[in-house]
Amino acid sequence: MIRGEPKEDTLFDKANAAAIAAMQSVVDLASRTNTPVIVFRNGQIERIAPEAIVDYHVREESVSQSDTNAP
Numbered sequence: 001m002i003r004g005e006p007k008e009d010t011l012f013d014k015a016n017a018a019a020i021a022a023m024q025s026v027v028d029l030a031s032r033t034n035t036p037v038i039v040f041r042n043g044q045i046e047r048i049a050p051e052a053i054v055d056y057h058v059r060e061e062s063v064s065q066s067d068t069n070a071p
Contacts, residue, residue, distance in 0.1 A: 037048045
């Protein structure tokens with residue numbers, strides 16, 4: 001890489017960005033169709049009611065690679 005050139009995203013960064021975009025699409029569709037969203041987060045299944053989806057925002061922070069290793 002030449003100095004001053006922007007750093008290329010890793011495969012993990014690209015996959016993480018795609019996952020965030022996909023989840024945002026799910027949240028947008030669910031809010032338009034008044035459908036609950038069921039997610040698996042922190043080892044538990046969580047149901048997000050349609051009226052709460054408007055206030056639900058997908059985390060934009062990157063997930064660290066160590067967080068992806070399941071016990």
